[in-house]
Amino acid sequence: MIIAEAGYRIQDYFHIKQAEFLAFYEHGILNTGNKIWLSRSKLTDSGGFLEEPQIEEKLQSLGWIIFHPQEHTVSEQLAILASAHRVAGIEGSAFHIVALFKQFQGQIDIFIRGKQLNGNYRTIANRKNFKQYEHVIEKSCVKNPASSRALWSVSNVSNIINLLTTSKDNFMSNSFDNDASKTVKIIPGTHSPRRINKLLESCNGNRYLEIGVAEGKTFFNVNSKEKVAVDPHFRFEYITRTTKDIRFYEMTSDDFFCKDLEKGRFDIIMVDGLHTFEQTFRDFCASLSLAHDRTIWLIDDTVPNDVFSAIPNQREAISFRKKFGGKSNAWHGDVFKVIFAINDFFPCFQYRTISTDGNSQTIVWRASRPNFQPKFNSLEKISRLDFFDLHQNFNLMNARTEEEVLDEINEIFQKMT
Numbered sequence: 001m002i003i004a005e006a007g008y009r010i011q012d013y014f015h016i017k018q019a020e021f022l023a024f025y026e027h028g029i030l031n032t033g034n035k036i037w038l039s040r041s042k043l044t045d046s047g048g049f050l051e052e053p054q055i056e057e058k059l060q061s062l063g064w065i066i067f068h069p070q071e072h073t074v075s076e077q078l079a080i081l082a083s084a085h086r087v088a089g090i091e092g093s094a095f096h097i098v099a100l101f102k103q104f105q106g107q108i109d110i111f112i113r114g115k116q117l118n119g120n121y122r123t124i125a126n127r128k129n130f131k132q133y134e135h136v137i138e139k140s141c142v143k144n145p146a147s148s149r150a151l152w153s154v155s156n157v158s159n160i161i162n163l164l165t166t167s168k169d170n171f172m173s174n175s176f177d178n179d180a181s182k183t184v185k186i187i188p189g190t191h192s193p194r195r196i197n198k199l200l201e202s203c204n205g206n207r208y209l210e211i212g213v214a215e216g217k218t219f220f221n222v223n224s225k226e227k228v229a230v231d232p233h234f235r236f237e238y239i240t241r242t243t244k245d246i247r248f249y250e251m252t253s254d255d256f257f258c259k260d261l262e263k264g265r266f267d268i269i270m271v272d273g274l275h276t277f278e279q280t281f282r283d284f285c286a287s288l289s290l291a292h293d294r295t296i297w298l299i300d301d302t303v304p305n306d307v308f309s310a311i312p313n314q315r316e317a318i319s320f321r322k323k324f325g326g327k328s329n330a331w332h333g334d335v336f337k338v339i340f341a342i343n344d345f346f347p348c349f350q351y352r353t354i355s356t357d358g359n360s361q362t363i364v365w366r367a368s369r370p371n372f373q374p375k376f377n378s379l380e381k382i383s384r385l386d387f388f389d390l391h392q393n394f395n396l397m398n399a400r401t402e403e404e405v406l407d408e409i410n411e412i413f414q415k416m417t
Contacts, residue, residue, distance in 0.1 A: 207224065208222055275331060299363075
């Protein structure tokens with residue numbers, strides 16, 4: 001029996017072929033004056049904001065169209081959204097209709113109901129490649145007399161109005177904060193690009209390879225002249241982003257290395273694929289064919305945050321944690337074993353693990369290790385190590401602060417020039 005690959009996975013995956021199949025609606029003429037508020041105020045089981053009628057009254061006075069999707073056909077909903085320069089509203093499934101556009105040209109503003117946004121909104125936005133802002137507003141949960149669903153009371157309605165009357169063209173960065181709200185644009189920068197950009201400066205590099213890209217949070221914030229991305233399923237539209245110097249390979253890392261698609265050598269190689277010892281170790285070894293004497297590797301997720309996070313199977317890790325009262329979805333897998341393997345079998349490489357200021361990562365570079373001494377001397381033994389073995393041998397991780405590691409790397413590579 002042949003089972004087809006999933007076209008869409010709830011929260012985190014939208015296949016490009018599925019997106020192309022759904023995208024039947026041509027956008028039409030954009031009206032820069034049209035601003036649409038997708039209302040939930042007439043839903044009997046809304047689970048939205050208690051003050052939404054006040055919000056709508058104020059927006060209407062400012063020229064916004066208050067639109068109730070449930071009162072219109074799908075065709076009518078597509079037509080009204082197609083004409084809008086800006087579409088805003090409280091988090092709700094009415095926003096998902098944008099998946100039917102060939103290319104949505106407006107801007108979307110979503111006000112999050114709970115503590116965090118459902119992952120489907122970002123998944124669709126990343127695949128369809130439109131501008132989306134997510135707003136976290138100060139609010140409190142109140143009892144909903146009409147339903148068991150949570151109802152939220154907004155502390156200050158004017159914060160919402162102010163956000164929707166502020167031009168995003170004036171934003172100088174990917175985020176905007178004030179005393180009572182927070183706005184986040186998709187694909188924000190994180191600790192990874194911060195570290196990678198520092199490493200690029202240290203080695204004077206301009207060629208970057210990333211294994212395991214997902215939404216592109218790291219890839220799109222790396223400042224390198226030439227960049228190559230490898231991932232089995234990019235969670236964004238990559239074809240129109242492809243240039244001579246920015247290349248995307250939607251395939252497994254094994255296929256990428258086997259097909260010998262890149263002939264040059266890379267200055268920085270980020271390894272952030274499947275979080276298992278076997279795959280990450282294979283990616284590291286295979287990437288040696290695309291490295292030179294000054295290449296620097298950054299291996300992600302090398303220190304699991306708890307015993308559950310170290311389980312190689314992601315579903316099992318999260319399931320066991322929740323079974324014992326934990327709430328986090330963190331998963332690092334057993335990538336830490338790769339560092340022990342490098343320690344024992346690559347005497348010509350040195351490494352340091354960053355243990356502060358974000359997720360733990362290990363930096364590896366080519367340099368002989370004085371007084372080399374393997375600890376386990378067996379890949380089979382290393383493969384059987386667990387979370388507690390990691391901490392019994394944690395000195396082998398060479399853990400330092402981010403500042404200490406990056407300063408040391410900079411000093412080493414400056415001496416090479």
